[in-house]
Amino acid sequence: MDADKIDDIAEIETTAEIDSTQDPFEQIIGQDQAITLVKSAVTQRRHVLLCGVPGIGKSMLAKAAASLLTRPKQEIRLHNNPDNPERPIISVHIIDEPQEDVEEPDIIDTKYARPEELPFEVGVHMGYRCPRCGSYSLPEHNLCMECGATKRCDWVGDNSYHGLFRTLEVIEEPALGSYSCYEERDGSTYEVLYQRTHRDTIQITRQIARSQAFPNSERVEVSQRVLISRDSTRFIRVSGASPVELLGDVKHDPYGGAENLGKEAYLRVIPGAIHEAHEGILYVDEIASLGAYQKHLLTAMQDKKYTITGHNPQSSGASVRVDNVPCDFILFASCNIEDLAKLIPPLRSRIRGYGYEIMLNSYIEKTKDTIADLYRFVAQTIREDGRIPHFTKDAVKKVIDHAEEIASSLDGQRNALTLRLRELGGLVRIAGDLAVQDESDLTMPMHVNRAKSICKGIELRSFGRAESIEKIHRDYGSYFF
Ligand SMILES: Nc1ncnc2c1ncn2[C@@H]1O[C@H](COP(=O)(O)OP(=O)(O)OP(=O)(O)O)[C@@H](O)[C@H]1O
Ligand SMILES: [Mg+2]
Known part of the structure; x- marks a missing residue:
């Protein structure tokens, strides 16, 4: 049965009958509006801030966006500068598609x-x-x-x-x-x-x-290197506040790059994530954790080029500087709603002015279509895991009941289904593991019931029912249920 056309769930006996889709956007459940905005952001080269609770598909959206990127056109090369070796020179090469009828030299x-x-x-x-x-x-x-x-x-x-x-x-x-x-x-x-x-x-x-x-083809000189290859992945993910990872660095050389002794400066330059994402997407997970480096990111976004220099003042790399290294990327950033205040205002304003701030849904109304979406999600999770048996229809119903309970307890919504699907995927996997232990060919409702008690958060289990879910959520910042 086609994943998009589950008209009547009653027809399905097990999740094995649901086909999976290869399209990364179609795998994302319940975030249709966000998908539309993300697609247009990539085509129009706009920045995106994805905001929402954990496990609702922020990273999935960013990865899916990368599937829309076209092949980069530019190769960035770095040249030795014989007059001043500590100032290597950048050059940008626009490379045309390879010509198929290129002949070997005579x-x-x-x-x-x-x-x-x-x-x-x-x-x-x-x-x-x-x-x-x-x-x-x-x-x-x-x-x-x-x-x-x-x-x-x-x-x-x-x-x-x-x-x-x-x-x-x-x-x-x-x-x-x-x-x-x-x-x-x-x-x-x-x-x-x-x-x-x-x-x-x-x-x-x-x-x-x-x-x-081939008069048009250059012979690559010995004293240059490809810094960002045209074939490299241009979906770069960063998390944490490492300036080296984000902005690049110049490695230390014990001989300080002395001629015939050390390694020349242009060979020690390491591009940062902002440079590697040139013509592509830079995905900054938990952008608030960048702290003070947010302003460097902002400068890179404004100028579309950023100097690489050594970050450690004790290192011989600190005296090397490469100016004008291109970094024209689309920023995809993610953050939780509580962390929005930690974003520096000019960065937020830049994203608002040149892109989209997207709030992802944490629940969705329970309808025939959204129930069908969750069937699809269960089938997708099983295929992705590859080690657990398919679910019977009744077992999926138990998962859906649980999705409704979470929407009610965490979002206070009646007749809604949660979209905290990482958590729900955990339930599916544990239930599947229990079915494997029982040597069952299918995952049954009883496996889901047992899985529910296992995946209760540690806090809830140790405090027992006396503590209210809201209190645990508040005190521990978790969304255990
Ligand atoms: N909307 C969704 N559709 C389908 N699967 C989802 C969705 N949201 C989450 N998942 C499942 O949960 C997993 C984690 O999702 P993802 O990493 O995109 O969450 P996130 O929002 O980036 O979380 P975090 O804030 O912790 O980084 C996915 O690999 C997928 O299996
Ligand atoms: Mg994520």
């Missing part, structure tokens, strides 16, 4: 040679020649057979501590090597690729250099 010729015949420098790079005395030996020998020098040190490029590790990596895998270089001939640039195809044979392929074959 191969001009292919020939084979013995390793001894290779040009001296190529021989050194491929491990056949000793860089000190020039004598020939196989790349498997790390030391020169004639003079005892370490053959690989020089050709990995530097003597730094990073160079050492790269040296070790290469030595571990010396069996097949390759080396490529560029050759200028008759006014054209060719790429020459040397590949060790056999122990004593080198295949040499000469082809039109990539930059000439």
Whole structure:
């Protein structure tokens, strides 16, 4: 039976007959108005504040919103700045969709040679020649057979501590090597690729250099790196008040980035969540817990770019700064109604002015349609869990009765169903577990009854019935029932 067309619940025997939907928005129950606003917020690139009690689908809505994002167009690269290495430079590259008919570069010729015949420098790079005395030996020998020098040190490029590790990596895998270089001939640039195809044979392929074959494609220089890849997820979730996580950082280097000794500054820059969410969604759970960092978030939202610098003043990262790092994101923030007062007014005003504040329902009127929605929710929870048996119709009725009790006790509503569905999902899972224990193929009403007494909150069980639910709710800030 289609999830959307449960016209007559009486027709259903078990929840196995209810199909599940893959659409993340259709999985969200009872929040139709919020769904409409969220959909339009993503298309119009507006900010959203989701407000409501715990477990009613705030995070679900934000994740569903991410499914509407289109593929990012920009790749953010970071370049070494040779004139001032502590001020690496940002560049933004708009990347078009890949062209399907891109051809491989034309191969001009292919020939084979013995390793001894290779040009001296190529021989050194491929491990056949000793860089000190020039004598020939196989790349498997790390030391020169004639003079005892370490053959690989020089050709990995530097003597730094990073160079050492790269040296070790290469030595571990010396069996097949390759080396490529560029050759200028008759006014054209060719790429020459040397590949060790056999122990004593080198295949040499000469082809039109990539930059000439594809004039529009750039060869990536060594001194740049991709900071935010176009393929990275642009739905970024943050919680808590870590400035490093939110705003980025520059790692410490014990050598302070000294040339040939430390790690260059542009390689130590870590983007923050605001940068990783560029062209996407930044979901800040419990936004009030950001505290003082809310104003940095506000600046990022206003300027759509934000400087990355090291946060620890004792660290060598503190002297590095990257300006103008793009961070044009849609903010999705969530908070409980009691925490609204902790949001700084300009941030709230920004969200109101450029987006939506959405209050999510904590209950919904009990009608034929909303009962059908809860049937769908039970079926969905069972499928998602994957370890519990389906519910009989009577067992679902018990769950629905319970949803009505919660709406009455926590929201003071008659003839309503709760939308605190995380809690209700807990009941479904425990009832299912009890059915598994009983080796029952289906979850029965008695399992739901037993589950209800198990999932009563600790406070309620230890205080007994004497304490009123409202008092417990008030004192413990919980919504146990
Ligand atoms: N409206 C809903 N429709 C369907 N399932 C829901 C809904 N609300 C909650 N759930 C269930 O509860 C789980 C938790 O929901 P979610 O994380 O979205 O709640 P939340 O509002 O973000 O809570 P919190 O305030 O604690 O972060 C979901 O994975 C889902 O199984
Ligand atoms: Mg949440």
